[in-house]
Amino acid sequence: MRGRYRFLVTCEHASPAVPPEWREQLEPYCAASETHRVWDPGAPDIAERLAKLLRAPLFNGEQTRLLVDLNRSVGHPELFAPVLREIPDTQKTAILTRHYYPFRHRVIRLLEQWLTEKLPVIHLSVHSFTPVLDGETRDAGFGLLYDPAHPPERSLATVWLHCLKAARRDIVSRENYPYAGVADGHCTSLRRCYGPALPYLGFELEFNQTLPLAKEADQYAQWIFRTLKQSLQSKRVQPFTR
Numbered sequence: 001m002r003g004r005y006r007f008l009v010t011c012e013h014a015s016p017a018v019p020p021e022w023r024e025q026l027e028p029y030c031a032a033s034e035t036h037r038v039w040d041p042g043a044p045d046i047a048e049r050l051a052k053l054l055r056a057p058l059f060n061g062e063q064t065r066l067l068v069d070l071n072r073s074v075g076h077p078e079l080f081a082p083v084l085r086e087i088p089d090t091q092k093t094a095i096l097t098r099h100y101y102p103f104r105h106r107v108i109r110l111l112e113q114w115l116t117e118k119l120p121v122i123h124l125s126v127h128s129f130t131p132v133l134d135g136e137t138r139d140a141g142f143g144l145l146y147d148p149a150h151p152p153e154r155s156l157a158t159v160w161l162h163c164l165k166a167a168r169r170d171i172v173s174r175e176n177y178p179y180a181g182v183a184d185g186h187c188t189s190l191r192r193c194y195g196p197a198l199p200y201l202g203f204e205l206e207f208n209q210t211l212p213l214a215k216e217a218d219q220y221a222q223w224i225f226r227t228l229k230q231s232l233q234s235k236r237v238q239p240f241t242r
Helices: 020-032 043-054 089-117 151-167 186-194 217-232
Strands: 006-011 058-060 121-129 142-145 173-175 200-208
Touching: 006 043, 006 089, 043 058, 043 121, 043 200, 043 217, 058 089, 089 186, 121 186, 142 151, 151 173, 151 200, 151 217, 186 200
Parallel strands: 006 058, 006 121, 121 200, 142 173
Antiparallel strands: 142 200
């Protein structure tokens, strides 16, 4: 499988760490915030194991999403936490320069290198989500996010979701849940730039935090890996061509 595709794994919200220069402002806010607003518990454990199975490069966020959200585009209203939204633009630029652009640019440089290989790139962006948000209970254990208007993603996602459900009937798996696959995010940004050129296929993997993600990270990574491999071997998945 590795020879016919390039795989990339990212975990944008992998860390709750607060850089020393922002501790005074952010640590009280982190303590008062719900955990999911600080980072994605369990997601980095799965991302690490999944990258090893796929023999793929792994890019992890290294600071709390409250400082800057690596899964948001510059200009998005939730790029910075509320406590930082009124700081001077010079400070925001400094945060972007030190923490945001290096992460995004490392991924872009890799994709630029892969452009010459003429192999499809499958990007898995690993996240976890809170089971209750704004009083609403999420009724799925796993969500596969993609762009239904992007034929290669739609073709693979349709087969993959079927395989995911068949392999783990104890987990309710849904497409584009609990968020839309076309909402602002890292995959959406890269899809816009590289979708036709590589081709690039970007999927967000969303795990419910009620699952024992850290404890059973190996099992969840194996589940993703085996069903992806099975799906890519299916004749129902259309060829990925430029």
